[in-house]
Amino acid sequence: MTSKYYDTERVDSLVAEHRHRVVIGGLWEELGDLQLTTLKQMNLQPHNSVLDVGCGSLRLGSKLVAYLEPQNYFGTDLNTSLLDAGYERELSPDLRRKLDRANLVAHDATQSLPFQQEFDFLVAFSLFTHLSIEQSELVIRSIAERMHGRSQLLATFFVAPGDPNTAVEQRKGIVTYPDRDPFHLNKAQIEKLAQTAGLTAEELVHTSHPRGQTLYKMHAK
Numbered sequence: 645m646t647s648k649y650y651d652t653e654r655v656d657s658l659v660a661e662h663r664h665r666v667v668i669g670g671l672w673e674e675l676g677d678l679q680l681t682t683l684k685q686m687n688l689q690p691h692n693s694v695l696d697v698g699c700g701s702l703r704l705g706s707k708l709v710a711y712l713e714p715q716n717y718f719g720t721d722l723n724t725s726l727l728d729a730g731y732e733r734e735l736s737p738d739l740r741r742k743l744d745r746a747n748l749v750a751h752d753a754t755q756s757l758p759f760q761q762e763f764d765f766l767v768a769f770s771l772f773t774h775l776s777i778e779q780s781e782l783v784i785r786s787i788a789e790r791m792h793g794r795s796q797l798l799a800t801f802f803v804a805p806g807d808p809n810t811a812v813e814q815r816k817g818i819v820t821y822p823d824r825d826p827f828h829l830n831k832a833q834i835e836k837l838a839q840t841a842g843l844t845a846e847e848l849v850h851t852s853h854p855r856g857q858t859l860y861k862m863h864a865k
């Protein structure tokens with residue numbers, strides 16, 4: 645098992661205890677606001693479509709459904725119970741009327757995406773930090789297949805400042821690893837991941853993440 649998120653029994657039992665916000669990492673308002681602000685800084689408009697890969701219990705989704713035109717938000721996650729909790733507990737009845745439950749699909753992001761259309765914005769916040777480099781490559785390739793020429797992928801990574809083969813102490817005492825969760829990559833590895841999917845990676849330095857993750861924008865070359 646590469647990350648605790650593959651232990652669906654554990655996730656289900658925490659969600660049954662109403663701890664769906666804790667399971668996906670807490671900092672519910674702080675990170676949800678940061679993610680929405682980041683998308684707006686990238687010029688997200690209500691008419692745009694957004695695919696949130698590894699969307700969890702809708703920390704960002706609950707805000708995006710409110711902001712976007714009806715049915716323009718799509719999410720995938722490994723854990724059905726997180727999607728259910730997000731839809732049923734984090735969306736008000738009014739917001740549920742703006743989004744069909746079918747827009748949220750249980751899916752392993754290393755497989756081809758379960759949607760046929762292309763999206764204007766694709767986000768993967770705090771997902772690659774839980775995936776090996778091999779898994780991350782599969783995920784970025786499948787995301788790139790659902791991007792058009794002007795699409796933007798926004799994703800966070802833990803970055804190793806130098807040699808990626810040793811453990812790194814990130815901000816707030818979080819230790820990241822090359823080969824176990826939480827995973828890091830160095831800049832060259834992130835740029836190569838983007839390139840193998842036909843994308844260009846750009847580090848966005850102006851955003852300060854409370855856990856020290858680094859935000860990248862990727863787009864078609």
Ligand SMILES: C[S@@+](CC[C@H](N)C(=O)[O-])C[C@H]1O[C@@H](n2cnc3c(N)ncnc32)[C@H](O)[C@@H]1O
Nearest residue numbers: 649668669698699700703721722752753769770
């Ligand atoms: C730290 S949480 C972040 C959730 C959400 N992106 C957010 O920022 O609120 C990581 C999420 O990725 C999901 N996840 C982990 N591995 C995955 C995979 N291979 N495919 C799809 N989702 C995955 C987990 O179930 C979890 O909901």
